[in-house]
Amino acid sequence: MVFHSADQKLQGPFEATVDKVKESFHTGEVKGTKSRAGLMYQIPYDGGWHPTKPHPPPADKVLSKDALKDQATKWAAAGIIEPDAAQALCFTSDYFAAGKSLEDVYVVMIGAGSAMGPFPKLLEMGATVVAIDIPGGWGKGGPRPTYTLWKRLCETAKASPGALIFPLSKVSAASLLQQAPLFRVTAWRDCASRLRSPSPSARRSRTCTRAPVVI
Numbered sequence: 001m002v003f004h005s006a007d008q009k010l011q012g013p014f015e016a017t018v019d020k021v022k023e024s025f026h027t028g029e030v031k032g033t034k035s036r037a038g039l040m041y042q043i044p045y046d047g048g049w050h051p052t053k054p055h056p057p058p059a060d061k062v063l064s065k066d067a068l069k070d071q072a073t074k075w076a077a078a079g080i081i082e083p084d085a086a087q088a089l090c091f092t093s094d095y096f097a098a099g100k101s102l103e104d105v106y107v108v109m110i111g112a113g114s115a116m117g118p119f120p121k122l123l124e125m126g127a128t129v130v131a132i133d134i135p136g137g138w139g140k141g142g143p144r145p146t147y148t149l150w151k152r153l154c155e156t157a158k159a160s161p162g163a164l165i166f167p168l169s170k171v172s173a174a175s176l177l178q179q180a181p182l183f184r185v186t187a188w189r190d191c192a193s194r195l196r197s198p199s200p201s202a203r204r205s206r207t208c209t210r211a212p213v214v215i
Helices: 014-016 066-075 083-095 117-126 146-160 181-195 200-204
Strands: 002-004 011-013 026-031 042-045 062-064 105-112 130-131 163-169
Touching: 002 014, 011 014, 026 146, 062 066, 066 083, 105 117, 117 130, 117 146, 146 163
Parallel strands: 105 130, 130 163
Antiparallel strands: 002 011, 026 163, 042 062
């Protein structure tokens, strides 16, 4: 496998060449504006899908607490979901009903903007998501520029009790498909973790910087 840097200045066998890449990333961060107090786990549900109701349930049609656990038990009994899935729903409902949150939970998501991913739910429950996806400069001038993906992620994070952390290369978010893919993103991930380390020596050893994000 041959590695080519983005500027084509480095070319050669992957393993021998990728180690020569010294750049890392800046760190962007968006902190949510909602409180983590009183979080309640809920899922959208309005009686099940039907051809006459092809759209998602309205925002006020949700299941939570005992209603959610009862429905999960019924789904498992009917073979709609596996028993362990029902148990997981019940456990999660009880966890947040006890006043807990995901405040100290960090989740690294590769492809954070995916339509079926847990990004919005993790933020809704107070987690910090370390997000990696296609950079915002891709698709500029086309019908689906990727800056709209990052705009959505940032807005979702800002309206939540959680937080979003992501790598920045100049003005656009980093991608695993470019920039010495795993090497540089992994180096940034380790650096981002040091920024939040309680150890002063770990923080002093960082080589990345945090960049403000304006929405």
